[in-house]
Amino acid sequence: MLLRTPIDLGSAIRDRRRALHLDQNELASQVGVSRKWIIDAEKGKSRAEIGLLLRTLDVLGLRLSLDAGGPIAGQNMVPTVDIDAVLDRARGQP
Amino acid sequence: MLLRTPIDLGSAIRDRRRALHLDQNELASQVGVSRKWIIDAEKGKSRAEIGLLLRTLDVLGLRLSLDAGGPIAGQNMVPTVDIDAVLDRARGQP
DNA sequence: TGATTTTGTAACCGATCGGTGTCATATTGG
DNA sequence: CCAATATGACACCGATCGGTTACAAAATCA
Numbered sequence: 332m333l334l335r336t337p338i339d340l341g342s343a344i345r346d347r348r349r350a351l352h353l354d355q356n357e358l359a360s361q362v363g364v365s366r367k368w369i370i371d372a373e374k375g376k377s378r379a380e381i382g383l384l385l386r387t388l389d390v391l392g393l394r395l396s397l398d399a400g401g402p403i404a405g406q407n408m409v410p411t412v413d414i415d416a417v418l419d420r421a422r423g424q425p
Numbered sequence: 426m427l428l429r430t431p432i433d434l435g436s437a438i439r440d441r442r443r444a445l446h447l448d449q450n451e452l453a454s455q456v457g458v459s460r461k462w463i464i465d466a467e468k469g470k471s472r473a474e475i476g477l478l479l480r481t482l483d484v485l486g487l488r489l490s491l492d493a494g495g496p497i498a499g500q501n502m503v504p505t506v507d508i509d510a511v512l513d514r515a516r517g518q519p
Numbered sequence: 520t521g522a523t524t525t526t527g528t529a530a531c532c533g534a535t536c537g538g539t540g541t542c543a544t545a546t547t548g549g
Numbered sequence: 550c551c552a553a554t555a556t557g558a559c560a561c562c563g564a565t566c567g568g569t570t571a572c573a574a575a576a577t578c579a
Binding site (some may be wrong): 439450460461472 | 556
Protein backbone atom coordinates (compact mmCIF):
# COMPACT_ATOMS: atom_id res chain seq x y z
CA MET A 332 0.00 0.00 0.00
CA LEU A 333 1.15 3.48 -0.85
CA LEU A 334 1.26 6.11 1.89
CA ARG A 335 0.61 9.73 0.97
CA THR A 336 -1.06 11.27 4.01
CA PRO A 337 -1.35 10.67 7.75
CA ILE A 338 -4.92 9.55 7.09
CA ASP A 339 -3.66 6.70 4.91
CA LEU A 340 -1.47 5.66 7.80
CA GLY A 341 -4.29 5.89 10.31
CA SER A 342 -6.59 3.79 8.18
CA ALA A 343 -3.92 1.15 7.75
CA ILE A 344 -3.35 1.01 11.49
CA ARG A 345 -7.04 0.64 12.23
CA ASP A 346 -7.56 -2.00 9.56
CA ARG A 347 -4.60 -4.02 10.73
CA ARG A 348 -5.58 -3.75 14.40
CA ARG A 349 -9.02 -5.10 13.59
CA ALA A 350 -7.60 -7.86 11.41
CA LEU A 351 -5.59 -8.98 14.44
CA HIS A 352 -8.67 -8.79 16.70
CA LEU A 353 -7.12 -6.26 19.05
CA ASP A 354 -9.08 -3.52 20.78
CA GLN A 355 -7.64 -0.06 21.23
CA ASN A 356 -6.61 -0.80 24.80
CA GLU A 357 -4.67 -3.91 23.85
CA LEU A 358 -2.82 -2.15 21.08
CA ALA A 359 -2.12 0.88 23.25
CA SER A 360 -0.55 -1.16 26.02
CA GLN A 361 1.50 -3.26 23.62
CA VAL A 362 2.84 -0.14 21.93
CA GLY A 363 3.29 1.67 25.22
CA VAL A 364 0.99 4.62 24.58
CA SER A 365 -2.41 5.74 25.86
CA ARG A 366 -5.67 4.74 24.24
CA LYS A 367 -6.16 8.41 23.44
CA TRP A 368 -3.06 8.29 21.27
CA ILE A 369 -4.33 5.26 19.36
CA ILE A 370 -7.63 7.01 18.73
CA ASP A 371 -5.88 10.09 17.38
CA ALA A 372 -3.44 8.09 15.30
CA GLU A 373 -6.23 6.07 13.68
CA LYS A 374 -7.99 9.35 12.89
CA GLY A 375 -4.90 10.32 10.93
CA LYS A 376 -3.46 12.92 13.27
CA SER A 377 -0.85 14.78 11.25
CA ARG A 378 1.18 15.84 14.27
CA ALA A 379 1.65 12.37 15.71
CA GLU A 380 5.24 11.48 16.56
CA ILE A 381 7.06 9.32 14.03
CA GLY A 382 8.70 7.31 16.81
CA LEU A 383 5.40 6.18 18.30
CA LEU A 384 4.02 5.48 14.85
CA LEU A 385 6.96 3.24 13.98
CA ARG A 386 6.53 1.34 17.22
CA THR A 387 2.85 0.90 16.43
CA LEU A 388 3.56 -0.45 12.95
CA ASP A 389 6.10 -2.83 14.43
CA VAL A 390 3.60 -4.20 16.94
CA LEU A 391 1.10 -4.65 14.13
CA GLY A 392 3.64 -6.48 11.98
CA LEU A 393 3.62 -3.81 9.30
CA ARG A 394 6.71 -2.83 7.36
CA LEU A 395 7.55 0.59 5.97
CA SER A 396 9.68 0.86 2.87
CA LEU A 397 11.03 3.92 1.13
CA ASP A 398 12.05 4.29 -2.47
CA ALA A 399 12.51 6.94 -5.12
CA GLY A 400 9.29 7.77 -6.90
CA GLY A 401 9.11 5.94 -10.20
CA PRO A 402 8.82 7.90 -13.46
CA ILE A 403 5.32 6.58 -14.16
CA ALA A 404 3.22 7.99 -11.35
CA GLY A 405 5.87 10.44 -10.26
CA GLN A 406 4.82 14.03 -9.82
CA ASN A 407 8.44 14.62 -8.89
CA MET A 408 10.42 13.58 -11.92
CA VAL A 409 14.01 13.81 -10.85
CA PRO A 410 16.83 13.31 -13.34
CA THR A 411 19.33 10.64 -12.46
CA VAL A 412 22.27 12.43 -14.07
CA ASP A 413 25.11 13.69 -11.88
CA ILE A 414 25.14 17.35 -12.77
CA ASP A 415 28.57 17.91 -11.26
CA ALA A 416 30.08 15.15 -13.36
CA VAL A 417 28.49 16.58 -16.49
CA LEU A 418 29.81 20.07 -15.78
CA ASP A 419 33.27 18.81 -14.91
CA ARG A 420 33.42 16.93 -18.19
CA ALA A 421 32.22 20.00 -20.09
CA ARG A 422 34.91 22.12 -18.46
CA GLY A 423 37.55 19.55 -19.31
CA GLN A 424 36.79 20.02 -23.04
CA PRO A 425 36.85 23.78 -23.68
CA MET B 426 14.88 0.64 1.52
CA LEU B 427 13.39 -0.68 4.72
CA LEU B 428 12.50 1.76 7.50
CA ARG B 429 12.74 0.62 11.11
CA THR B 430 13.72 3.70 13.10
CA PRO B 431 13.49 7.48 12.82
CA ILE B 432 17.25 7.45 12.22
CA ASP B 433 16.76 5.40 9.06
CA LEU B 434 14.32 8.03 7.90
CA GLY B 435 16.65 10.89 8.77
CA SER B 436 19.54 9.32 6.88
CA ALA B 437 17.36 8.76 3.84
CA ILE B 438 16.24 12.37 3.90
CA ARG B 439 19.78 13.66 4.13
CA ASP B 440 21.07 11.36 1.41
CA ARG B 441 18.27 12.29 -0.94
CA ARG B 442 18.62 16.01 -0.25
CA ARG B 443 22.31 15.85 -1.13
CA ALA B 444 21.66 13.77 -4.22
CA LEU B 445 19.37 16.56 -5.40
CA HIS B 446 22.00 19.22 -4.57
CA LEU B 447 19.72 21.05 -2.16
CA ASP B 448 20.99 22.78 0.96
CA GLN B 449 19.01 22.69 4.19
CA ASN B 450 17.56 26.14 3.56
CA GLU B 451 16.27 25.21 0.13
CA LEU B 452 14.66 22.04 1.37
CA ALA B 453 13.19 23.78 4.41
CA SER B 454 11.51 26.49 2.35
CA GLN B 455 10.17 24.02 -0.20
CA VAL B 456 8.71 21.86 2.55
CA GLY B 457 7.49 24.86 4.53
CA VAL B 458 9.44 24.28 7.73
CA SER B 459 12.38 25.93 9.45
CA ARG B 460 15.97 24.91 8.85
CA LYS B 461 16.07 23.86 12.49
CA TRP B 462 13.42 21.27 11.74
CA ILE B 463 15.38 19.87 8.81
CA ILE B 464 18.46 19.56 11.03
CA ASP B 465 16.51 17.68 13.68
CA ALA B 466 14.73 15.46 11.16
CA GLU B 467 17.98 14.47 9.50
CA LYS B 468 19.37 13.62 12.92
CA GLY B 469 16.52 11.15 13.26
CA LYS B 470 14.39 13.00 15.76
CA SER B 471 11.90 10.46 17.05
CA ARG B 472 9.28 13.04 18.00
CA ALA B 473 9.09 14.73 14.62
CA GLU B 474 5.57 15.14 13.26
CA ILE B 475 4.49 12.60 10.66
CA GLY B 476 2.74 15.28 8.61
CA LEU B 477 5.89 17.33 8.12
CA LEU B 478 7.88 14.20 7.40
CA LEU B 479 5.47 13.12 4.67
CA ARG B 480 5.64 16.57 3.10
CA THR B 481 9.43 16.35 3.18
CA LEU B 482 9.46 12.96 1.49
CA ASP B 483 7.08 14.26 -1.15
CA VAL B 484 9.32 17.23 -1.94
CA LEU B 485 12.27 14.86 -2.20
CA GLY B 486 10.39 12.55 -4.54
CA LEU B 487 10.45 9.65 -2.11
CA ARG B 488 7.58 7.20 -1.77
CA LEU B 489 6.50 5.39 1.39
CA SER B 490 4.85 2.02 1.12
CA LEU B 491 3.38 -0.18 3.78
CA ASP B 492 2.86 -3.91 3.75
CA ALA B 493 2.45 -6.83 6.09
CA GLY B 494 5.75 -8.19 7.31
CA GLY B 495 6.73 -11.27 5.34
CA PRO B 496 7.23 -14.62 7.05
CA ILE B 497 10.96 -14.69 6.23
CA ALA B 498 12.39 -11.76 8.11
CA GLY B 499 9.26 -11.29 10.19
CA GLN B 500 9.66 -11.04 13.92
CA ASN B 501 5.88 -10.74 13.95
CA MET B 502 4.59 -13.95 12.41
CA VAL B 503 0.88 -13.47 12.09
CA PRO B 504 -1.40 -16.28 10.96
CA THR B 505 -3.60 -15.56 8.00
CA VAL B 506 -6.49 -17.70 9.22
CA ASP B 507 -9.78 -16.07 10.11
CA ILE B 508 -10.27 -17.25 13.67
CA ASP B 509 -13.93 -16.28 13.73
CA ALA B 510 -14.65 -18.39 10.67
CA VAL B 511 -12.85 -21.34 12.21
CA LEU B 512 -14.77 -21.04 15.45
CA ASP B 513 -18.09 -20.61 13.67
CA ARG B 514 -17.44 -23.75 11.69
CA ALA B 515 -16.48 -25.66 14.86
CA ARG B 516 -19.69 -24.56 16.54
CA GLY B 517 -21.71 -25.63 13.52
CA GLN B 518 -20.55 -29.23 14.02
CA PRO B 519 -21.22 -30.08 17.68
C1' DT C 520 -34.25 -7.17 25.34
C1' DG C 521 -30.39 -6.10 28.86
C1' DA C 522 -25.50 -6.55 29.99
C1' DT C 523 -20.85 -6.12 28.51
C1' DT C 524 -17.38 -4.42 25.69
C1' DT C 525 -15.60 -1.12 22.65
C1' DT C 526 -15.13 3.42 21.03
C1' DG C 527 -15.43 8.58 21.14
C1' DT C 528 -15.07 13.00 23.62
C1' DA C 529 -13.80 16.32 27.01
C1' DA C 530 -10.91 18.90 30.43
C1' DC C 531 -6.63 19.42 32.75
C1' DC C 532 -1.59 19.18 33.09
C1' DG C 533 3.54 19.13 32.52
C1' DA C 534 6.62 18.33 28.74
C1' DT C 535 8.08 19.24 24.30
C1' DC C 536 7.21 20.80 19.86
C1' DG C 537 8.68 23.88 15.82
C1' DG C 538 9.85 28.93 14.63
C1' DT C 539 12.93 32.76 15.12
C1' DG C 540 17.25 34.81 15.66
C1' DT C 541 22.13 34.66 16.52
C1' DC C 542 26.71 32.95 16.72
C1' DA C 543 30.52 29.41 15.96
C1' DT C 544 32.21 25.88 13.32
C1' DA C 545 32.94 23.20 9.16
C1' DT C 546 32.97 22.96 4.20
C1' DT C 547 33.46 24.67 -0.37
C1' DG C 548 35.44 27.60 -4.22
C1' DG C 549 38.54 30.65 -6.13
C1' DC D 550 45.47 31.60 1.68
C1' DC D 551 40.83 34.19 2.21
C1' DA D 552 35.86 34.67 1.31
C1' DA D 553 31.53 32.68 0.84
C1' DT D 554 28.53 29.19 1.82
C1' DA D 555 26.60 25.42 4.55
C1' DT D 556 25.87 23.29 8.81
C1' DG D 557 25.31 22.81 13.82
C1' DA D 558 24.11 24.52 18.43
C1' DC D 559 21.90 27.63 21.57
C1' DA D 560 18.13 30.32 24.10
C1' DC D 561 13.55 32.02 24.03
C1' DC D 562 8.58 31.71 23.03
C1' DG D 563 3.63 30.40 22.17
C1' DA D 564 1.31 26.30 20.64
C1' DT D 565 0.41 21.63 20.97
C1' DC D 566 1.68 17.17 22.36
C1' DG D 567 0.46 12.76 24.88
C1' DG D 568 -1.15 10.92 29.56
C1' DT D 569 -4.76 10.69 32.79
C1' DT D 570 -9.39 10.48 34.30
C1' DA D 571 -14.19 10.44 33.73
C1' DC D 572 -18.39 9.95 31.30
C1' DA D 573 -21.48 9.08 27.11
C1' DA D 574 -22.48 6.76 22.85
C1' DA D 575 -22.12 2.78 20.03
C1' DA D 576 -21.38 -1.89 19.03
C1' DT D 577 -21.46 -6.73 20.31
C1' DC D 578 -23.45 -10.82 22.20
C1' DA D 579 -26.16 -14.07 24.86
